[in-house]
Amino acid sequence: MTAQGKFDAFQALHDGPGFLIPNAWDAGSARILADLGFEALATTSAGYAFATGYRDSAAVLTRAGVIENARAIAEATTLPISADLEAGFGPRLEDVHETITQAIAAGVVGGSIEDATGDPTRPLFSTNEAVERIEAAAEAARGRPFLLTGRAENFITGNPDLGDTIDRLQRYSAAGADVLYAPGLPDLDAIRTVCAEVDKPVNVLTGLQGATYTADAIFEAGATRISTGGSLARAALGALIRAATEIRDHGTFGYARDAAPDRQISSLMRGRLPNDESA
Incomplete structure (x- = not known):
């Protein structure tokens, strides 16, 4: 399937009643998830970091490593892939633009830019800075097969401010984000409030510690897609x-x-087994 075909399929999923998008951490996990019948996959910076022996930290993950991991996952299946692109890998707007450009070249048809800085003394970019970064990402994606997700990281960076989260998401939408995402929302009421206050499809993260809800309950609260992050x-x-x-x-x-x-796992992986005519 062409990049445009994958993008069209991915975009169409966001017009439906809701869908699950589990996060693969390497090519092998992507092939397993694809075989299980999911319609799209996402990458996970946490899962990639763990697989390579690192913490999930912007201080140690590199653009080159994350993009190459996304490329391997995109090449492992025919499904649309949305990449976890951290905050864009660099302080400058040009860095964000370049990250989106490289992600598209790697074969993914979507990706997220978050507003977390990775600096514990200043966990979040200011709203204005974050908006400019979403604008830079949207400019890089304009006219190309790429669905941009804007992430507000308040609830997983120690600032559980629902009002500020909604304000940020609204402004990310206006700046060009196609999907909105606030990982760590504490309950269905918060999910419902966010979904009611924004004008774009909302992604909800599951698999964190704390309260758990069924997919049906999350979709009924207004979410369009559910991801699993590093869980x-x-x-x-x-x-x-x-x-x-x-x-x-x-x-x-x-x-x-x-x-x-x-044999089950081998049948999903690349390469022919010796004397196996069905591979």
Whole structure:
């Protein structure tokens, strides 16, 4: 499928009743999720960071690494891919513009720019600065097959201010964001309020600690799409920790009962198995 075809399919999903967009952290996880029937995937900076031995931190993640990870995921399936592009990888508006340009070249048809700085002494860009960064991203995407998500990070940077979150999202929409996203909203009432106060499709993050809701409940609150962030990667790592702990502490291998069969996983990955005519 062409980039335009993927973009058209991705955009059409946002006109429907709501859809799930799980976050893959590498090409292998993307191929598994695609086989399970999801219609679009997102990347996750957290999952990518963990897989490469780093914390999810803007101080250590590089544009080159994140873009190459997004490229590998985009090439692993025919699904539309939306990339987690952090805050755009650099303090200048030109940095944000370049990040979007490189993401499009990597084959993704959507991506998010957040307003978190990565600096604990100043966790958020001012609203005006953040708006300018969304404008720079929108300019890079204009006329190209790319759906821009504007992220307001208040609730996951220690500033649980719903009013400021809504104001930021409204201004990101006016600046050119196609989708709006405020990770960490505390409950359905907050989701419902955000969705009622903005004029673009809203993405809701699941998989965080705290209250959990069904997809139906989140869609009924007004959300258009639901993503999982780094939680699937953390679930996979949790299974690894439990299995390795069993081996270390008990010398048993019961974890293998829940492991996916080798043939099932191998059938989803690239490359032909020796003497396997069905690969």
